[in-house]
Amino acid sequence: MNAELEKAHDHVRRIVEKSGTSFGLGMKILPEDGRRAMYGVYAFCREIDDIADEPGTEQAKRDGLDKWRKEVERLYQGQPEDLTMVALLPAVEAYDLPKQEFIELIDGMVMDVDLDFGRAERLDHSGLHLYCRRVAGAVGMLSIRIFGEPDATQFALAMGDALQLTNILRDIGEDADEGRIYLPIDMIRAEGITATDPKEIVRDPRLTAVCDRIAEEADARFRDAEEQSRRHDRRKLKPALVMGSIYRGYLDKLLARGFADPTATVKMSKAAKATRALRAMMG
Structure with a gap:
């Protein structure tokens, strides 16, 4: 070299x-x-x-x-x-x-x-999924080639959606402080929320329903990724499955906490991450 x-x-x-x-x-x-x-x-x-x-x-x-x-x-x-x-x-x-x-x-x-x-305009529902495809799906599409399983495209896209949607739900408060909101504006308006400032939007109790639906989508995409992984060599996909397991843990914590206050911090210890990673590697 x-x-x-x-x-x-x-x-x-x-x-x-x-x-x-x-x-x-x-x-x-x-x-x-x-x-x-x-x-x-x-x-x-x-x-x-x-x-x-x-x-x-x-x-x-x-x-x-x-x-x-x-x-x-x-x-x-x-x-x-x-x-x-x-x-x-x-x-x-x-x-x-x-x-x-x-x-x-x-x-x-x-x-x-x-x-x-x-x-x-702020992201609508289709714009959110385009964003996920670009910032997370693209990483997945590159990664599966490095992992040696280039045909696992549907797995890569499902996992990318799941990880990014979970990340968005986890960081609602932090993003709002920076003037951003990634939750779909059409879904926000459908709940009757008219505020334009992200900090005001995230304080509106009606946002709970939007968060719940995005969490359902994240859960569904995790399940899609798991199903798709079984159509390929899971040994090669282990790096992605490890990450999926860790972020699945974040989503589980978010669901357990609920979205009455979507800005509340959700964390996972290094030990908890390592445990989930180990289980994914052995699964």
Whole structure:
């Protein structure tokens, strides 16, 4: 391995370790080449997500995301410049990773910017599922190739929906504080909620019904993912099943808590995550 590639692999590994992501548990069980590939995918997601989430002007965010579009093009021309993309080059070649899925991820971040700066209506129900497809489904579609089960597309999309919907339900309060709400605006309005400020929306008791329905959708997508996994080699899908188990635990906690106060914090200890991960690996 040349010095530049070694430096790139160290770069993406540090991004994963610094993030403390729960996804690290699933990635650690992969063989070295697969783990390095997933670290590259995660680092790419982290870097574009930071552009959308961190303070900055609308133009700066759009320019930053456009820079990553150009980086994707350079990656697929075999001439990456950014360290994250240098780390991804062997994975693109070894696992035939589709360029369009990286573009989908960037488009998902553009949706975040559009929401932040009023360049689009808040997400309706179909928009929410497009968002899930872009920011989570795309990761799944890349991951199944790295896992060695590229035909498991329906599993990848179901799991992506389940994870993202759970994440949205878990982070309602945090997102509202940042001026965002990902719950479908058409469902919110159907409950008679007319507020436009996310902080006001999340305090309205009528929002409980919307949260309940999204939780039902997340539960259904977890069940879809489980069913789809049994049509493929589950041993290869174990990293995703580990993550699914952890996030299923979050959804169970949310359902047990209920959505009378959707901003209430739900946490899971490292020990609880490790236990769920172990059960998924042995299942």
